[in-house]
Amino acid sequence: MWSFSNIANSIHEWLSNNFNPTWTIIIEMVIAGVAVISLFALLGLVLVIMERKVSAWMQIRLGPNRVGPKGMFQSLADTLKLLVKEGLTPGGADKFLFNLAPFIAMIVAMLLMAPIAFAKDFQLWDLNIGVLFVSAVSSIMVISILMAGWASNNKYSLMGAMRSGAQIVSYELSAGLSILAVVVMTGSLQVSEIIESQRNGWWIFKGHLPMLIAFVTFIIAVTAETNRAPFDLAEAESELTAGFHTEYSGMKFALFFLAEYVNVFIVCAIGATLFLGGWMPFHIGKWEGFNHVMDYIPSSIWFFGKTFFLIFLIMWFRWTFPRLRIDQLLNLEWKYLLPISMINLLIVTAMAILGWHF
Amino acid sequence: MTGSDIIFYLLATLCVVFALLSVTTRHIFRAAIYLLFTLIGIAGIYFWLQYEFIAAVQIVVYVGGIVVLIIFSIFLTQQTGEQLPKQKLDRKIFAALVVFAGFALTMVQIYQHTFIETDEIAITPTVENIGKKMLAVDSGGYALPFEVISILLLAALIGCIVIALREKKNIEPQIQDDTEEHKGIV
Amino acid sequence: MTNEELKIKLAEILPTATIEEAAEIGPGWITVNVEPIEWLAFAQQLRKEEALHFNFLFCLTCIDWKTHLTMVYHLRSTIFHHNIVVKAKLDRDKPAIETVSHIWRTAEFHEREVYEMFGVDFLNHPDLRLLILPDGWEGKNPMRKDFEDPVNMIRL
């Protein structure tokens, strides 16, 4: 059957036959790099047009419909526009850090791609601490926002950065705790093992109510971590104009923009991996025929289907909810989400020890 | 030189260069960012050693925690675009001497120390093994240090709360005074 | 309270004021002419007096009569729903009157507007600065009749 792993293997074999091992690794690294960057660009384009179409659909309008069939090339045109725009640096800004910040955001987003399993046996780096790596590296993300806010020499940006710092640092806790729930169940941090443990059922179904709570907490926390509405206080445009990226224009703004969308993709991919079985098809107990049909759907389609479903969920939040206030936001985390996810983790641990899951 | 060596020297240079930049720059925020790169470089060396777990913990604790804390304190006390005052020459010389002395002490220790090869087999650093080792009470277990550190952290937390509470009492009446004044104006 | 009763009551409070009633045209409100010097005490009584209870200053403006200025205060009571108009004649060269912004807070903004548009000085106003005109505005007050803007004047 056609699959990504076969392609990857055949490339690897062909390279091994023609080059010595060092060159093989270097060429494979280059291929992987190019693949990640092109996936990046593609994701940016797809997610922007998706966001615009989803919002248009919710807001009873048509959305972009001029460039290309059904406006599908609109985000391409936007990218071109942003590319040729002048990148301004405000006077009084710390030029070095101001220009560095968007690249940090990008690099972090790229690093996060490494442990994600896009399809069966198709993963860049299956390191044994996969999910810990993701939550560790994603904590660098906040640095780029703080850097941008500080270096802009703008009070709105500084306030945005402060808000964002407080927000991301607090919501990392409950995101981490809800990830831990799955880790406790699986007994491993490795992405491939977590997916493998869901062969006979996804954790959201296998883990009873506590896993559902963990899933909901996870979605709320990552929405906050990626600065998406209703938690978009860092860029709240009606209060802080655009928060930390007020002063950014042209390509540097586009990098922030892109990094935001790629981060949304990554957290949704992690969510799909942890709770919805990654590339695992949907199986129902002993319905052999049904399960067989499900197996015929390629694993990459399962993965992207689940991921885009979660992305749609996060977009749905954005276009229906008003924004929270900063104190309400932190109240929600420290008074509700964190205690709930802590108690939930205890229950999950008890469940894992007693084997109370399917 | 193999590829592996090249990567090590790259990472080592990164750490050293940014460490030097971090102490020589006169922009305080940049110093924090250079420190961040140094810490990331160290995490990179851990990855190179294939101690992924320690590398990830290094990033979580130092990058996600300590550096963010440092940056916050800079936000609250400093102003954008301001440079720190230039240090006097005698201070610089003194600092260089101290650094050199410390460096020499470390190097001498390393060269004098005879490292014994152990025949114990290193554990595979999976989460399960690390977790079991961390809570093990037999020889080679880390239960005691683990608990001691957790008590230290608890003390730190309580200290924070105490400081925060005391400060609040001092500030509150001041704010009320302000609002009273404003009432008078309006 | 009918207009007649109101007139009697007002005359009791301030015997020196002249009270007019324009019955045929206009909404038929009582107009009280006061001296600027008496205005503050009169205003306080209008606000405090149980039977009057004029707690709502809904319009405050000034008219330039070329020979003098007239401050116009429109007052009403939200309980009794009666209205009066208070007028005070000011000297055109050096117009000054006591502020009422501590009695009716809405006067603070309205008096600032009148201050910059007509140049009336409100004594004891807490914050008498330019509100609408650009910073550093110097020269004549734009709403006076003899104001001529050499650049932007519209003549019809």
Next chain:
Amino acid sequence: MEGFGEVLKMYRKTEIINDSKAPPAEGFGEADMIINVGPQHPATHGVLHLVITLNGETIKNVEPHLGYIHRSIEKMCESLSYRQFIYVTSRMDYLSAHINNHACALCVEQGLQVEIPPRAQVIRVLMDELTRIASHELWLGAMAMDLGAFTPFFHAFRERESINDIMEETCGARLTMNYMVPGGVMHDLHPSFQQRVKDFMQLYKSKVHEYDEMLTGNIIFQNRMKNVGVLSAEDAISYGCTGPTARGSGVSCDVRKLYPYEIYNTLEFDEVLETGGDSFSRYMVRVREMQQSIRIIEQLIDNIPEGDFQTKTKAVLKLPKGEFYSRVETARGELGVYIVSEGATTPYRIKFRSPGFSNLSVLNHIAKGSKLGDLVAMMGTLDLVIPDIDR
């Protein structure tokens, strides 16, 4: 979240950028900072400039700077005839242009002592109420957008658009209608007016639940609005607040009820009062007011009397010497028109008592001590229209 506020309190102090208009130095602490909201800012909906003194995220002082769109309409009107000046007033509160014109027409008619025909009266009231709904719809969308909810904006505009279509057909304009003239209205209703208003009402009734689902019942929205910007009834009166802003604090101030003009005393409708005084009460007042307007339109739409739509008046109007004051209830509150006439063809002095000016003055009072994020909720529910404030 006291802790966070405490930390933010230590925000660095930044130098005052301004000028003579800078806020008073007293009360400005070492840890405070000043930010300029506006004149170009997404939340001010126009060129309003607020200089805000912040202590962390907590507001210490709000200082409005006005005049960015001041056209001195009062001065302009002094050289315009009594027919002409009405059209300038459409540009004041451009969202309820009809009602502004109505106030001016009433004042001139008071001076001329003309009776206007019943048909014209009904048309005027109908148009006023339609304008009120349109204005509140725009407010609803804009306020929701300030709070970060984008979608209600488009849903509100769907209804507003159909009102604008009705207006366009009859008046020939969508925003500045200029439909009122002294003595009646400019032309007769369009033949399809009745049908289109009925269609609109059907549309409105079938969609009104969407607002409740998206805003009124939303827990985030309620948290953002309740106990935010609390204005007591005494303060509302003292600051001269009118309209929904004052009615949200329980002050009965609907001019249509207290000092009825046209045919309002023959109509059945309720004055909407809420007693909370917070942003949520002001929100509820406006939402319920739309339903009252629908109720008024329902009573009138099938009972438009036949007859003239205008009383014949002279080509050049002259008001007798004297003073005239008329007031109407616009979507934002009480609009007063004060004309001083010397018997000429132009007014000697004209004063517009605009509701926005007084409503703005209360902002500093209610914003003190709340968070920066609350400021947009307060400005949203005060429903500020900047040309109305600046005139």
